[in-house]
Amino acid sequence: MTYLHILTYASVAVFVVAIVVRAVRLATTPVHLRWELYPVAHEKDRVRYGGSYFEELDWWTKKREKSMLGELKVMIPEILLQKGLWENNRSMWLWSLLMHNGLYLVIGFAGLAIIGALAGTATEFGSLIKQVAYIVGLIGYIIGVIGTAGLFVLRIGSYRLRSFSPPVAYFNLLFLLALFATGTYLFAVGNEPVDAIAGFAHELITFSPNAVPAGIGGLHLTIAMLFVLYLPFTHMTHFFTKYFTYHAVRWNDEPNLPGSKLEKAIQRQLGYPVSWAAPHLKADGKKNWADIALDTGEDK
Amino acid sequence: MPKHVKITDIGKNPGQQLTHVNLADLLPLPPPYDKLDEQPKWAKIKPEHKEKLECTLDDTIAVGFPRPKTKEEEQELVDKFLSGLEKLLTRENNWTFLQPLLLTLEHCAKCQTCNDACPIYTASGKNDVYRPTYRSEVWRRIVGKYLKPGGKFFGKFTSGDIELNWTTVSRLMELSYRCTLCRRCAQTCPIGVDNGLITHELRKVFSQEMGIAPREIHEKGSVQQLTVGSSTGMTPLVVKDNIEFIDEDMYDRTGIKYETPWDKKGADILLIHNAGEILAWPENPGAFAIILEAAGMSWTMSSEKVGYDGINYGLWYDDFQLARVALKHAEIAKKLGVKKIVMGECGHAHKAIQVIADRVYQGEYNIPRESAMTLLEDIVFSGKIKFDPAKNDFPVTLHDPCNMVRLMGIVEPQRRILRYLCPQFREMTPHGVENYCCGGGSGFAIMSGHNFQDWRLSVSGRMKLKQVLEAFDDYPGPEQKKYLCAPCSNCKGQLRDLFGYYNVWEKSRIQYGGLVELIVNAMVDVKGEFIEWEFH
Numbered sequence: 117m118t119y120l121h122i123l124t125y126a127s128v129a130v131f132v133v134a135i136v137v138r139a140v141r142l143a144t145t146p147v148h149l150r151w152e153l154y155p156v157a158h159e160k161d162r163v164r165y166g167g168s169y170f171e172e173l174d175w176w177t178k179k180r181e182k183s184m185l186g187e188l189k190v191m192i193p194e195i196l197l198q199k200g201l202w203e204n205n206r207s208m209w210l211w212s213l214l215m216h217n218g219l220y221l222v223i224g225f226a227g228l229a230i231i232g233a234l235a236g237t238a239t240e241f242g243s244l245i246k247q248v249a250y251i252v253g254l255i256g257y258i259i260g261v262i263g264t265a266g267l268f269v270l271r272i273g274s275y276r277l278r279s280f281s282p283p284v285a286y287f288n289l290l291f292l293l294a295l296f297a298t299g300t301y302l303f304a305v306g307n308e309p310v311d312a313i314a315g316f317a318h319e320l321i322t323f324s325p326n327a328v329p330a331g332i333g334g335l336h337l338t339i340a341m342l343f344v345l346y347l348p349f350t351h352m353t354h355f356f357t358k359y360f361t362y363h364a365v366r367w368n369d370e371p372n373l374p375g376s377k378l379e380k381a382i383q384r385q386l387g388y389p390v391s392w393a394a395p396h397l398k399a400d401g402k403k404n405w406a407d408i409a410l411d412t413g414e415d416k
Numbered sequence: 417m418p419k420h421v422k423i424t425d426i427g428k429n430p431g432q433q434l435t436h437v438n439l440a441d442l443l444p445l446p447p448p449y450d451k452l453d454e455q456p457k458w459a460k461i462k463p464e465h466k467e468k469l470e471c472t473l474d475d476t477i478a479v480g481f482p483r484p485k486t487k488e489e490e491q492e493l494v495d496k497f498l499s500g501l502e503k504l505l506t507r508e509n510n511w512t513f514l515q516p517l518l519l520t521l522e523h524c525a526k527c528q529t530c531n532d533a534c535p536i537y538t539a540s541g542k543n544d545v546y547r548p549t550y551r552s553e554v555w556r557r558i559v560g561k562y563l564k565p566g567g568k569f570f571g572k573f574t575s576g577d578i579e580l581n582w583t584t585v586s587r588l589m590e591l592s593y594r595c596t597l598c599r600r601c602a603q604t605c606p607i608g609v610d611n612g613l614i615t616h617e618l619r620k621v622f623s624q625e626m627g628i629a630p631r632e633i634h635e636k637g638s639v640q641q642l643t644v645g646s647s648t649g650m651t652p653l654v655v656k657d658n659i660e661f662i663d664e665d666m667y668d669r670t671g672i673k674y675e676t677p678w679d680k681k682g683a684d685i686l687l688i689h690n691a692g693e694i695l696a697w698p699e700n701p702g703a704f705a706i707i708l709e710a711a712g713m714s715w716t717m718s719s720e721k722v723g724y725d726g727i728n729y730g731l732w733y734d735d736f737q738l739a740r741v742a743l744k745h746a747e748i749a750k751k752l753g754v755k756k757i758v759m760g761e762c763g764h765a766h767k768a769i770q771v772i773a774d775r776v777y778q779g780e781y782n783i784p785r786e787s788a789m790t791l792l793e794d795i796v797f798s799g800k801i802k803f804d805p806a807k808n809d810f811p812v813t814l815h816d817p818c819n820m821v822r823l824m825g826i827v828e829p830q831r832r833i834l835r836y837l838c839p840q841f842r843e844m845t846p847h848g849v850e851n852y853c854c855g856g857g858s859g860f861a862i863m864s865g866h867n868f869q870d871w872r873l874s875v876s877g878r879m880k881l882k883q884v885l886e887a888f889d890d891y892p893g894p895e896q897k898k899y900l901c902a903p904c905s906n907c908k909g910q911l912r913d914l915f916g917y918y919n920v921w922e923k924s925r926i927q928y929g930g931l932v933e934l935i936v937n938a939m940v941d942v943k944g945e946f947i948e949w950e951f952h
């Protein structure tokens with residue numbers, strides 16, 4: 117067992133656990149008050165102009181029609197094409213597009229390499245996968261380098277970005293750049309990059325660790341695994357927390373209907389003890405939320 | 417171009433002003449409002465106020481908090497602030513917004529995409545302090561350094577440097593009142609991070625933990641509403657008197673006789689106005705009554721304390737004040753046994769009762785609530801009232817109140833009415849959910865202490881003024897009368913001040929007013945013109 121094998125097992129394990137913990141933590145936070153922002157993507161026809169069910173007379177007597185397809189229609193162009201940046205931050209768009217898609221392709225490359233390793237390169241399927249993986253990986257690493265380098269230069273060059281950037285913002289970009297650059301170099305030196313990755317993956321899957329791949333392959337995998345280890349502790353988790361920011365907040369227009377599950381959840385929360393210190397609240401750490409909300413101070 | 421300000425500057429140079437607003441830096445307005453020497457000059461903060469009150473952010477004061485006298489007092493306030501920030505991140509104290517807040521805390525990519533969406537930042541000539549991300553970053557850095565495990569060692573690297581001292585806290589307190597909570601910035605964030613939410617939550621720390629909020633929205637606002645009955649100071653007796661007077665006045669003006677129903681048990685609709693309308697724009701509640709009566713609706717107003725004032729300032733700064741007022745509204749509606757509560761033309765009252773308080777209402781207190789826009793649309797197109805759109809044949813544009821439109825999705829009902837009743841209706845750019853705030857949101861419209869009015873009319877309202885003028889650029893002068901429809905009491909307050917400040921009535925002959933006034937103006941049964949073409 118080499119350091120790289122240990123690092124890989126550890127990184128993947130930490131990644132999975134940390135992401136699950138973060139997702140559970142976010143998913144189990146209390147039901148919040150509504151804070152939606154229009155357009156709400158699952159509104160059927162009204163989404164065109166950002167309308168809501170509040171536009172209907174006696175809306176609570178009508179069936180609400182939701183379109184999950186509507187949410188996908190917003191999320192997919194956002195994830196794949198960085199639509200938000202295209203519309204509101206054009207100078208960053210191209211670089212971000214290349215960086216994000218580079219990352220998707222590199223993940224795809226790793227996935228294909230693993231499938232290839234499992235299928236065995238001797239089979240026709242295996243060799244086809246290998247060829248596809250090669251193309252996917254090559255493009256992914258190259259556009260990743262271009263995109264990340266572009267973002268780095270932009271961040272240094274633009275006052276607006278530079279002025280509000282903590283050191284970690286540069287570190288993250290350099291980390292990603294190192295990942296993409298070593299990957300690109302792996303392809304450039306022509307040492308059968310797919311075989312190197314697939315071979316390593318095979319060793320991991322079959323629990324038969326051998327040596328660290330020689331040369332740049334070893335370095336690249338080390339950087340990649342450190343990145344996997346690091347990512348769950350950064351803002352880059354937005355790759356999945358976007359589900360919450362969009363679906364659970366921005367588009368959360370679920371009304372609190374009498375007798376609903378939502379109402380019950382809130383009932384529990386209204387019983388939470390409150391310890392805010394401002395005098396007008398008269399909270400003491402024992403009175404609950406509802407007690408304080410019902411005390412209007414009228415009699416005083 | 418304003419001088420650059422770094423995030424770390426917020427805690428530096430105590431006693432000195434962090435930034436300045438120079439009129440020459442501000443976003444240019446269209447002619448004839450473009451001459452620098454004709455820009456209204458700002459009132460100076462009185463020296464005694466400068467000496468006594470915290471005012472080192474920019475050139476104005478919103479909160480007006482007295483300067484602590486000793487270092488110990490300062491430290492106590494800083495500690496309180498930090499304990500408030502901590503409570504903001506707990507389930508018990510802040511279940512109301514914890515999930516969105518955590519998401520916003522942890523996922524900003526510092527791409528600054530949101531900056532240009534902010535009308536305050538843009539109108540200020542791009543002053544760093546007014547960037548939507550400035551206060552957010554300060555908050556994030558404080559949390560990163562002082563509340564996160566290991567923050568003292570890693571905070572500087574992971575969140576960025578910051579010094580938490582009274583200078584930081586006092587400037588942040590003022591800065592939390594330099595954002596109208598319009599959430600236009602949040603709309604453009606690709607990740608779904610919400611800088612408007614941070615303003616809201618910071619204001620909560622100041623109010624709920626430290627007992628600090630501008631007098632106009634707390635003492636004179638939500639507290640007065642709960643104790644006297646209305647933030648206007650009107651008691652139940654006074655409000656009934658005023659409405660009686662309005663009923664009579666409407667008869668004189670229109671020839672239509674009606675009597676506003678009070679406390680009618682079992683009515684279908686409880687109509688709640690922003691009580692400011694009754695005092696400042698009586699024609700608005702009057703027009704509502706004319707329409708509802710003409711359509712034969714079963715409706716009532718409430719003369720119980722709080723029941724005749726739909727405002728709910730807690731929405732902007734304090735969850736408990738919000739809930740207190742909202743629960744009172746529901747309790748009154750329940751007692752009357754109405755089928756639904758309809759909010760008059762007031763955006764924040766709409767959002768407070770329909771959206772934000774929605775999840776606070778439990779069981780029988782959860783009485784259906786509806787927007788006046790929807791009800792009015794139904795009435796206008798029901799055929800119950802005869803209209804002659806030719807009576808409204810003058811240029812009309814529509815302001816979209818953020819609370820009603822971007823934050824509630826009530827976009828089309830008011831437009832369908834205007835397209836039908838106003839032959840010269842035109843949109844401003846941008847409009848609908850992408851509108852610009854009037855600049856009076858989140859309490860600003862009622863805040864005029866010291867020289868805050870200068871700030872909100874020169875900076876936060878600037879983009880709106882520009883938009884309105886451009887919407888009428890085919891008739892720029894005073895020869896043609898024009899109407900800006902703003903179906904929100906707060907927005908009207910801001911627009912009145914804005915138009916007065918820049919002499920818009922004299923220079924461009926633009927009148928502002930609500931939607932119901934246009935509806936009544938087009939009614940065949942109403943003799944002559946209902947809209948008064950004089951500035952008030």
Ligand code: SF4
Nearest residue numbers: 524525527528530605
């Ligand atoms: S709030 Fe959103 S748009 Fe603004 S800097 Fe952060 S990630 Fe970018």
Ligand code: SF4
Nearest residue numbers: 534595596599601612
């Ligand atoms: S909420 Fe509105 S005013 Fe506040 S920072 Fe965002 S865009 Fe600017």
